[in-house]
Amino acid sequence: MLRVEHARNLRARLFSYSSLCLHKESQPAVALNKLHTKWLGRWKKSFNNGSLHPSKPVISGEQKEKPFFCLSMFPYPSGVLHLGHQRVYTISDVISRFKRLQGREVIHPMGWDAFGLPAENAAVERGVNPADWTKQNIAKMKQQMELMLADFDWEREVDTTSPEYYKWTQKIFTLLFEKGLAYRKGAEINWDPVDQTVLANEQVDANGKSWRSGAQVEKRVLEQWFIGITKYADALNEDMKVLDQWPDKVKAMQKHWIGKSEGAEIKFPTEVGLEIAVFTSRPDTLFSVQFLAVALNHPVVLEAQKSDSDLRDFVAKCGDGEIDPDSKAGYKLKA
Structure with a gap:
């Protein structure tokens, strides 16, 4: 019976709306921007700190449940919100409002992930100070978020x-350094020749190009800072069991990022005086090793080509594109 009554009411509202649309020329024009500005201002003045929600809990007295922390990813202040921002912050806004109505003490902060080369590059292109450019963008995006009526704790x-x-x-970095968990060593990295910066593997697309600049990514060996997170691999993997509400594919990504693997590192001597360190999870199969495959920019190759003209020619052909990178072509180094 309730469904029938609901359907009747819905049809009545739709008919009323249709009638309104049919006779819209007879309706007075409404300045929505003025209405929005008026009521948003009055709403914000009604609460402390300009917040869009009461500073006191919905349920008076002691909270029946513990506080609820809702954190969405802080945006990079590019200056313009897009639909992706709208989607993410609408979801967190709905969750925060729902939990607050349940009587929870909700913490729903907002912030700006503002450091980085994109801000510097944009400022250089416009001939302005990066700090000024960033502050202007933050102010503009904050205004856009307020127009969304997003329920953020701006005091945080x-x-x-x-x-x-x-x-x-x-301070955190200093503590890591003092404990030997932050250190420098040479490593092969992804280099963006346009942005002049190092890229994570996730920032390189399937075609080997930078996701931001579109430049062809180069492989270089540079001295880098490292954080010894692998020392905590056991604890990190163990704590994954607590995340029972995380999607399996996300947990799989985390386990891959932690990268725990048990095995042995074996060093093979070479004719050029350098060693090739190889990690294997099956050292018991070492007797069946027939060859080691190394990259063209491996230190052993770079050293060997100093006295091997044929190797230099092979490396040059690979660099010029004369040899298909997907082919099985190779060069046999002296053992």
């Missing part, structure tokens, strides 16, 4: 370019 706003924020990043 975070800006990663603020000394009040990055002093804690510096």
Whole structure:
């Protein structure tokens, strides 16, 4: 019976709306922007700190449940929100409002992941100071978020370019360094020749190009800072069991990122005086090893080609594209 009544009411509303649309020329024009500005201003003045929600819990007295922390990814302040932002922050906004109505003490902060080369490059292109450019973008995007009526705790706003924020990043790094968990060593990296920066593997697309600049990524060996997270691989993997609500594919990505693997590192001597260190999870099969495959930019290859003209020619042909990178062509080094 309730469904029938609901359907009747819905049809009545639709008919009323249709009638309104048919006679829209007879309706007075409504300045929506003025209405929005008026009521948003009055709404914000009604609460402390300009927040869109009451500063006091919905349920008076002690909370029946523990506080609820809802954190969506902080955006990079490009200056313009897009539909992706709208989608993510609408979801977190709905969750926060729902939990608040349940009586939870909700923490729903917002901030700006503002450091990075994109801001510097954009500022250089426009001939402005990167700090000024970033502040302008933050102000503009914050205004756009307010127009969304997103229910953020702006009193908890975070800006990663603020000394009040990055002093804690510096402290954490200092502690890691003092404990030997932050160190430098040479390693092969993905180099973006346009942005002049190192890229993570996730920032390189399937065609070997930078996801941001579109440049062909180069492989280089540079000295880099490393954080010894693998020392905590056991604890990190064990804690994955607690995340029972995470999607399996996300947990699989995390396990791959942690990268725990048990085995042995074996060093093979070469004629050029350098060793090739190889990690294997099956050292018991070492007797069946027939060859080692190394990249063209491996230190052993770079050293060997100094006295091997044929090797130099092979490397040059590979670099010029004369040899298909997907082919099985190779060059046999002296053992």
